[in-house]
Amino acid sequence: MNPIIKYLAKNKVPEDPLVVRRLRARAASFTIIDRQLYKRGFTMPYLKCICPTEAKEVLFEVHAGTCDNCQGTTSFAFKILRQGNYWPTMKEDAKELVRKCDTCQRHGNLIHVPIEQQTAIFRVCPFFQLGMNILGPLPMAKGQKKFLLVSIDYFTKWVHDSKDTKIYWKRKKDFGQMSCPMCYGRITRLHENRPGKHHFRLTFGMEAVVSVEILSETGRMKVKQPDDTGTRGELDLLEEVREKAAIKMMVYKRRVVGYFNWRVNPRIFQSGDLILRDAAATGHSSTKLEPNWEGPYEVIRSLGKEAYSLKDMRGRPLDRPWNAEHIKRYY
Structure with a gap:
């Protein structure tokens, strides 16, 4: 803002003609009243231009002050404009403050964007495809069976099912060979x-x-x-x-x-990064007003396949690894 103030107050311009032309175009939207720089605005006739130090105080007071109200970046910037204040980077500064706000991070929206690319399964030849699904646990039946294995032939829609007490890989392998020996090894989602x-x-x-x-x-x-x-x-x-x-x-x-x-947005974390985890994924019952994220936690190491080992702030490791789908970075 200093070049604009010098141009309006003392008519000082740089030596570069291109910079002078841009400066004069920008200065047309500003004016000085009682030694204070104002910008002609659309929300109000004049918006007071403030320095970076005052801007930080205004940001903190509007966002987390006496009448604090955690809100998004755009509405936060509009609220500052309605107070009659302006500086060139106000929307970017508001975005940075909202991103680092502890309350905003904990109550932030859940992330539904996929984190890894989809892998298409192409058959070796037509008809060598079987869809398999696991249902359960269901109410206990005879023989303490509570899981249901269902397989469907891709084209003929022939269905085969089996009841089991537990689900483990060897049982799924035997069931796949029994359902369709020619199709086993090419089990995919029925689509x-x-x-x-x-x-x-x-x-x-x-x-x-x-x-x-x-x-x-x-x-x-x-x-x-x-x-x-x-x-x-x-x-x-x-x-x-x-x-x-x-x-x-x-x-x-x-x-x-x-x-x-095209929609994939990978989330990669390094050892020592602070993260928040999805509160619903922990299995704890929560209400609408409770935070969507809990933490922070620290990443110990990457286990591969988008899985990470975490520990709390006291240094105690969590009982199981967490997938990147249920965690996000904490600023």
Whole structure:
């Protein structure tokens, strides 16, 4: 602000013509009244220009003073403007203060942005895919069974289920081999996509016909009569149809992965960094008015796969590692 004050009060300008032109354009929005610099504003006729020392006092008083009110960066800056104050970096300073405020950090919104990129699973060949899911714990049944393993064939939608008392990797492996031996090893999430052809056509090489159409002689059956020679020809050409469907599914998955990865915002922490953890992820019951984050905690080391070992401020390690999805940096 000093160059503007010198220009308005003493008509002093720099030697560079380009800087002089910019200075005169900026100075048109300022004026001096009783040896005090003011800026012509839109919220108020004149906004008082204050120095950095006064700006820090105003920031602290408005945000955490007598009438403190923790709020966002933009509303915080607007509130300062309504008080009749102005300085060039007020929005950036307000953002920095809100980011470092302890109360604002603890009551901040939960982060739903993904932290790591999505990995698409492409099958070796069509139909070698199985969807598996684990449900439970459910109410105790006969034999103390409370978990349910469900597998679904990707195209035929054939379902197989099993009840268990506990879920462990060997049980899932045996169940996968029993459900579909050819598909095991390629277990993925069951996901509906549009390969361009109906699943029945891709499986059996022909369109599906229900029994009602055969009995009532529908229009489609009259136009296209069953032909054994044509059916065998369709089966010979089925491999090409499956390959085209597989290519379309691959393009679709890559497009989905690209959209998902565009939103990824990785969170990387180093040993010694201070963090806050998600209060809901700890399993403690909380109300709407309680903080969303608790801490701070210190990072001991990285365990890989976005997992970190933490300790409290007294130096006691936490009982389990925490994923970066449930923690954020503490300033």
